[in-house]
Amino acid sequence: MIVNSLKIKNYRNFKEAEIELNDLLNIFIGDNGQGKTNLMESIYLTSIGRTFRLNSENELINFNENKSIIEVNLMKNNYNMKIELHLEKNKRKQVLINGVKLDKTSEMIGILNNVIFTPDDMKIIKGSPIERRKFVNIDISQIKPKYKYLLNKYKKICSERNILLKNYYTNTQNKDIINIWNDYLVNIGTDIILYRLDYINKLKNYAVNIYADISGNKEKFDLNYLCNAGNINNMDKDEVKKHFYDKINANFNHEIQNKTTMYGPHKDDIIIKINDKECKYFGSQGQQRSAILAIKLAEIEIIKEEVGEYPILLLDDVLSELDNKRKGFLINYIQGIQTFITTTDDHDLNILTKNYNKKKFYINEGKIGNITN
Ligand SMILES: Nc1ncnc2c1ncn2[C@@H]1O[C@H](COP(=O)(O)OP(=O)(O)OP(=O)(O)O)[C@@H](O)[C@H]1O
Ligand SMILES: [Mg+2]
Incomplete structure (x- = not known):
């Protein structure tokens, strides 16, 4: 897909700014x-x-104004589309697709697919499991509309179940009610786990090869989904559900003591390894950067596979973080993908993108x- 123009107010x-964009490479240069x-x-x-x-929506609007508009015209599957976002201080944002207002803004996800890469993405490797779950959640939501719905539902189930766990002994009926919430938790939770497992396996297939290329076939990359309800690799849906039920049944007293839902996809993680060692703890800076680069480029390929078109690629300030070899690899890789690059210094970029x-x-x-x- 191609963003043809961008208008912001x-x-x-x-x-106020309005720009016509290049179908392939767009470079934005400026001081800090x-x-x-x-x-x-x-x-x-x-x-x-x-x-x-980390900002709130109000902070996106110019300090001296109350309303802001962002508008993009894009080409997707050979159709022209317009996405408009209307922000107003202390009001819910509005999204319009081809002039028609969406009931829920989350419905916009998946129209303009993107992969973004910023220096902050190192937290996918170095940060807590929350960062890795956030990254897979955003990625899968872009290609599977039902996933976002399942996540919202699961979040509500967890909070209702937690209220019940906190007050479990205040009412004898709670023994029956918890079974209903356990069913919800296991059913929706299993769907989420299986979506993630499928995504991580696809990501791994691409990233392993990309990492091999980056490292000149010298190092081995690995990526695996870690399910806190137990090892569910090669299990079918019913087996995963049974495993999940067994886990919560075996640990129910523990959950009552802690007054919280302790098992399920809200506790899962993704383990990234280089040469069989966990990258978070044993990877050098360079290996960690290569790993994240391989993951980002693999994301692009999955979107292409699922949607039939490449997403747009946003590279904010990442070139300065990469050495010349990796810079060259990245720039060579993005040919054919509409890319937006920001930089304070375009010297290296000019050489790399000469033709x-x-x-x-x-x-x-x-x-x-x-x-x-
Ligand atoms: N709501 C707002 N209204 C007006 N100005 C804002 C608002 N939010 C942020 N800014 C300003 O935007 C500027 C930062 O812009 P931005 O982060 O895009 O810079 P940058 O060009 O990416 O810089 P760097 O190279 O350091 O990353 C800051 O000066 C900040 O004060
Ligand atoms: Mg910046």
Whole structure:
């Protein structure tokens, strides 16, 4: 898919900007604090509906304004589409697709598929399991609309079940009621586990080969889903459910003591290994960067496989984090994928993309200018 144009109004430090984009490579150059990440964030927002940063929605609107609009025109499956996002302080955001307002903003996920790579993504390797679950959740939601629905449902089930666990001995009926919540937990939880297992296996297939290429076939990459309800590899759906039930039944007293749901996909993790050693603890900086690069490029391939078209690729400030070999690998890989790159210094990029069809923009104090050379 291709984003043809972007229009933003009162978004972060941008007052008003409108740009026509290149089908392949778009490079945004500017000093620190000028609005490069803000611009990438605005495109990401039209894809996922949420920021990848920590801010609240109000903070996305220019400090001195009350309303902001982001609009992209894109080409997907040979159709022209328009996605509009209307933000207003202290109000729910509105999303319009081809001028028609969506009931739920989450319905926009999956229209403009994206893969984003920022220096912050190192937390997928180095951070807590929460970061890895967040990353798979966003990825799967983009390609499987039902997954987002299951996640929301599962979250509600956990919180209702936790209330019951907290007050378990206050009412004798709770012994029967907990069985109903256990059924919900196991049924929806198993669906989530199986979606994730399928995704991680696909990711692994691509990432293993990409990592081998990055390392010149010198190192071995591995990726596995770690289910806290037990080892469910090669199990069918009924077997996973049984395993999950057995786990909560065996540990029920423990759950009552802790007053919380202790087993299920909300506790699962993804284990990334290089040469059979966990990358989080034993990987060098370079190996960790290569691992995340392989994962990101594998994400692109899965979206292509599922959706039939490449997603757009957002690379915010990552080139400075990569050595020349990895930079070259990445730039070579993205040929044919519409990519948005931000950088403070385009010297290396100019050399690497010398013969590429591209467009360059200069960003300064929330204004965008074309660079023609
Ligand atoms: N709601 C807002 N209204 C106005 N300005 C904002 C708002 N939110 C953030 N900013 C400003 O945007 C600027 C940061 O922009 P951004 O993060 O895009 O910079 P950058 O070009 O990516 O810089 P770097 O190279 O350091 O990453 C800051 O000066 C910040 O004060
Ligand atoms: Mg930035």
